[in-house]
Amino acid sequence: MTTETLNIRQMCDAFDVTPRTLRFYEAKELLSPVREGQKRLFTKRDRARLKLILRGKRFGFSLEEIRQLLDLYHMNDGQEAQLSKTYVLAEKHLADMEAQKAELEEAIGELKEQMAWGAEKLAQLAKKKTAAA
């Protein structure tokens, strides 16, 4: 394996982000790339986390929320207390996302209605034009 880890530029290209963003995420403890000298090397784990971070962002979560949620995907056999706390957080998160999904479906439905109305209007205008020709 030649691509066990990625340097910062490869990472940026792979995820379409800037170096600044990756360093920022590291500062916020969302990522923890290893160092080769002073250079960052991003592991498979970092890549998985970044994917989740970007996804979280698209769903409107703040970086701080995301930081906490990242643990959900790395439940590492800790204490029962910690694990169950994480699990509860996950339940909330799940409920959140399912609510968002429901709302999204409603919004899609409404938008489609509006578009049908608009399409009809456009069709009428097109007809008038044809008739006038």
Place this chain on the structure above:
Amino acid sequence: MTTETLNIRQMCDAFDVTPRTLRFYEAKELLSPVREGQKRLFTKRDRARLKLILRGKRFGFSLEEIRQLLDLYHMNDGQEAQLSKTYVLAEKHLADMEAQKAELEEAIGELKEQMAWGAEKLAQLAKKKTAAA
């Protein structure tokens, strides 16, 4: 009808936002309440728009994006050029939302997997505890 329009406080209570927020949205031309003297009165139209604004925010759209999208719900028989431009925007928006929905479904699936794993771990810990007792 006594509730044809709402004053700012009623509007805030109805949508759980602050006066500052409503004034801010007006400044950004997302809302355009009528005036009674210098006081704002929010019409049915404003209420519909605010609902869409808040929804848009939950889906991670910026206020500026939302401002443009609001026209989608008020396609007011304008010029064909304008109307068709709005329609195109709507198509993009729709594609956006459906993509988001797909991603959301994927995310929900993954999270559920993680939770199943976590639940199992917790069950094992519970068993050990019972056995030890």
Place this chain on the structure above:
DNA sequence: AGGAAAGTTGACGCATACGTAAACGTAACG
């Protein structure tokens, strides 16, 4: 008339999420 209640317009403040420029390290290439 006097004062609280509700609303208004500035104007500055602040957290989030980076952008951007400066100054420096280091490693390879010709």
Place this chain on the structure above:
DNA sequence: CGTTACGTTTACGTATGCGTCAACTTTCCT
């Protein structure tokens, strides 16, 4: 050995989305 490329830290700058006074007006109550 210079310089080009790539990366680093430090630090200040910036857009977004409001929060939070301050200073007034308007209205309604007593």
